[in-house]
Amino acid sequence: MNRRLGHIAATLALVALALFAARMGNGDxxxxxxxxxxxxxxxxxxxxxxxxxxxKDEIEFEGYARVVHDEMLRLHRLFDIYHDHDGLVGMxxxxxxxxxxxxxxxxxxxxxxxxxxxxxEDTGGAVNVTLGPVLKIxxxxxxxxxxxSGDAPIPSLEELQAxxxxxxxxxxxxxxxxSTVLLRHADMRLDVGAAAKGYAVQKxxxxxxxxxxxxxxxxxxxxxxxxxxxxxxxxxxxxxxxxPDLEELRPAxxxxxxxxxxxxxxxxxxxxxxxxxxxxxxxxxxxxxxETLFPAENVRSVTVRxxxxxxxxxxxxxxxxxxxxxxxxxxxxxxxxxxxxxxxGKKLATPGYLARSQLVRSAxxxxxxxxxx
Ligand code: ADP
Ligand code: MG
Numbered sequence: 001m002n003r004r005l006g007h008i009a010a011t012l013a014l015v016a017l018a019l020f021a022a023r024m025g026n027g028d029x030x031x032x033x034x035x036x037x038x039x040x041x042x043x044x045x046x047x048x049x050x051x052x053x054x055x056k057d058e059i060e061f062e063g064y065a066r067v068v069h070d071e072m073l074r075l076h077r078l079f080d081i082y083h084d085h086d087g088l089v090g091m092x093x094x095x096x097x098x099x100x101x102x103x104x105x106x107x108x109x110x111x112x113x114x115x116x117x118x119x120x121e122d123t124g125g126a127v128n129v130t131l132g133p134v135l136k137i138x139x140x141x142x143x144x145x146x147x148x149s150g151d152a153p154i155p156s157l158e159e160l161q162a163x164x165x166x167x168x169x170x171x172x173x174x175x176x177x178x179s180t181v182l183l184r185h186a187d188m189r190l191d192v193g194a195a196a197k198g199y200a201v202q203k204x205x206x207x208x209x210x211x212x213x214x215x216x217x218x219x220x221x222x223x224x225x226x227x228x229x230x231x232x233x234x235x236x237x238x239x240x241x242x243x244p245d246l247e248e249l250r251p252a253x254x255x256x257x258x259x260x261x262x263x264x265x266x267x268x269x270x271x272x273x274x275x276x277x278x279x280x281x282x283x284x285x286x287x288x289x290x291e292t293l294f295p296a297e298n299v300r301s302v303t304v305r306x307x308x309x310x311x312x313x314x315x316x317x318x319x320x321x322x323x324x325x326x327x328x329x330x331x332x333x334x335x336x337x338x339x340x341x342x343x344x345g346k347k348l349a350t351p352g353y354l355a356r357s358q359l360v361r362s363a364x365x366x367x368x369x370x371x372x373x
Pocket of ligand 1: 126127128129131135191192193194195197269270271274286287288289290313316317321
């Protein structure tokens with residue numbers, strides 16, 4: 001995660017925009033104005049986070065925005081594997097203590113790691129947060145790759161295999177009762193990037209609901225969660241699904257792959273076009289197949305819909321890594337819905353995905369459409 005970005009936006013600048021007003025019933029027969037406000041911040045999870053909501057006024061919106069930002073920042077600091085944060089025992093401290101004595105941790109850390117251990121079993125190892133040493137090699141190569149060179153060095157298989165000696169999630173030892181965590185082997189390292197953002201957005205949304213918000217949306221770099229329909233008379237929000245470099249395949253098409261019409265739940269996209277470097281005419285992106293230790297090659301992107309954002313985030317990474325038949329079975333087993341974009345640009349979707357997608361409302365869907373926020 002990027003420390004520089006964190007400093008730029010150390011204080012949340014609430015640039016709330018009233019875009020338009022709508023009528024909202026008050027239950028007592030009267031009606032009051034509900035206005036749409038939005039804010040963006042850049043200091044968590046190395047990505048742009050936007051929050052949009054319908055509230056009675058800007059003061060109310062700012063209260064909800066603070067809930068979102070505070071929780072995202074708290075979890076960003078806890079889950080950061082690159083930096084220590086004052087007064088916190090985070091993922092980096094757990095990595096540094098590998099093979100030593102158990103550390104007392106915040107309940108959110110124990111919770112996320114327990115989910116991650118379950119995900120490892122559930123996905124047959126496709127989503128594996130103990131791949132840290134392997135992911136670090138890829139991360140460092142990406143960081144060092146000269147911009148636009150197209151010929152950056154790639155890691156050797158030997159180097160990757162040597163980093164993968166202890167990569168079983170069953171070696172994450174969690175004591176829920178005493179809230180402690182220990183990595184069994186000294187060379188183990190966690191990287192929770194596949195689930196951390198989805199988990200953080202899920203927790204922020206739960207706090208918003210508890211605080212009484214009825215209509216809103218968080219989008220954290222393609223990880224979207226919705227609370228209720230917009231209060232402007234429409235039944236659903238229009239959520240844009242970014243196209244994974246389809247213009248490279250079909251230059252006439254826009255950056256928008258699809259528009260989803262949603263009034264609840266989460267939609268999460270994992271793609272090969274966000275973090276990568278190129279070498280010898282090939283793209284080396286950030287989602288690694290634990291079987292090969294190289295970037296997964298089955299598809300270009302996967303978008304998953306599920307009521308829970310943590311589950312959707314894990315499933316989107318898993319469905320990106322797994323071969324198509326196993327990916328489909330996993331999605332079906334969770335009652336989730338998904339859209340895949342294959343290597344040659346074909347779109348494959350589950351029927352439930354299509355039911356809320358522009359892809360069926362318009363034969364020419366990939367040419368774009370209005371999306372928000
Ligand atoms: P994004 O971070 O772009 O939203 P994902 O949710 O798919 O995408 O997570 C990708 C991140 O997860 C990578 O940056 C890396 O930190 C980590 N990762 C990559 N491959 C795996 C894997 N097979 N299992 C667990 N984590 C992975
Ligand atoms: Mg994920």
